[in-house]
Amino acid sequence: MKKRDPAASTARSQRRQRPRWVTWALSIAGVTVAAGVFVLGSSRTNESSVRPHPPKLNPSTPPEPAPEGMAWVPGGWFWMGDNDLPDARPEHLVYVDGFWMDRFEVTNAQFARFAEATGYRTIAERPPDPREFPDVPLEELKPGSIVFQPPEQAVPLDNPLAWWTYLPGANWRHPEGPDSSIEDRQTHPAVHIAWHDAVAYCQWAGKRLPTEAEWELAARGGLDRQRYCWGNELRDGGKWRSNIWQGNFPNQNTASDGFRATAPVGSFPAGGYGLYDMSGNVWEWCSDWYRPEYYEHSPPKNPQGPDSSFDPQEPNQPKRVQRGGSFMCSDQYCTRYVPGARGRGEPSSAASHIGFRGVRSPKGGL
Numbered sequence: 001m002k003k004r005d006p007a008a009s010t011a012r013s014q015r016r017q018r019p020r021w022v023t024w025a026l027s028i029a030g031v032t033v034a035a036g037v038f039v040l041g042s043s044r045t046n047e048s049s050v051r052p053h054p055p056k057l058n059p060s061t062p063p064e065p066a067p068e069g070m071a072w073v074p075g076g077w078f079w080m081g082d083n084d085l086p087d088a089r090p091e092h093l094v095y096v097d098g099f100w101m102d103r104f105e106v107t108n109a110q111f112a113r114f115a116e117a118t119g120y121r122t123i124a125e126r127p128p129d130p131r132e133f134p135d136v137p138l139e140e141l142k143p144g145s146i147v148f149q150p151p152e153q154a155v156p157l158d159n160p161l162a163w164w165t166y167l168p169g170a171n172w173r174h175p176e177g178p179d180s181s182i183e184d185r186q187t188h189p190a191v192h193i194a195w196h197d198a199v200a201y202c203q204w205a206g207k208r209l210p211t212e213a214e215w216e217l218a219a220r221g222g223l224d225r226q227r228y229c230w231g232n233e234l235r236d237g238g239k240w241r242s243n244i245w246q247g248n249f250p251n252q253n254t255a256s257d258g259f260r261a262t263a264p265v266g267s268f269p270a271g272g273y274g275l276y277d278m279s280g281n282v283w284e285w286c287s288d289w290y291r292p293e294y295y296e297h298s299p300p301k302n303p304q305g306p307d308s309s310f311d312p313q314e315p316n317q318p319k320r321v322q323r324g325g326s327f328m329c330s331d332q333y334c335t336r337y338v339p340g341a342r343g344r345g346e347p348s349s350a351a352s353h354i355g356f357r358g359v360r361s362p363k364g365g366l
């Protein structure tokens, strides 16, 4: 009989006490279910090739000099969504105005400048509010975040608590807990970033989070309904094109793409608009609320997301959209590193694979 993973037991124990972390863990379970559906679907490319109404992207000339660190995404009409994923159906034509987007995910060095200038402390760095957890003794309410801890043996993929645990002291400065550091990870993406933290950074930087439609148009890089951000082949020319997972998830990480966890931003080739890591590395927050049926009735021009959120798996918890997948995604588990796939998370929750990047509308707009 297999021995129980102590980390999983700890997580289960904390799950009973702390609703915010229950919420987060169940979100991951939702990813598991949807990933299976994606793997089963295989006819999308053929369907796409006969569909009318090609996309019509805007001219690519930017209207002004590029802000530092940002690339121009010209906007236009594009096919948004992924018919292989239940919450990304149907593929539909969407128009998005052009905008500037950070070429890279926000790095530890950049987030450090923000924290130093403003004194901002992320949610993972703050003690949990006793009013939110009235049944938990005060001495147990320690700040922290959720960290990936791979089990030693293969585990069923329907129980994410086997590889996630809540670690007091884990935050963007200490991604694997208090004994870890970002000293040698200055150009890695900042992680353990909750949606509210990302919004605070963007406001300081004169930016905003992308809408989900902006994010997807940018990730597709001018390509039309291709499976990956770079085309229809996972390994373009035999080389990995993004930082995802190789090996049997979650216990075997062969890292044949060169990275076991986060990679320095820009370690893989850019997409069509000069944007890096739109697939894999870390999940990226978007501004939209999440609803699984939103694409059935979303407005065709500059959709901003629904007015409220709904996650059938956790109907009482609000959720914001996340995009792009992370270093934990693979074709075996969580194939959501593809450009049409959607993720979601509770806006006060973070983890060791969640980051963000900012955008800005042209001519001084936000």
Ligand SMILES: [Ca+2]
Binding pocket: 243, 244, 245, 246, 255, 256, 257, 258, 259, 260, 261, 327
């Ligand atoms: Ca990797």
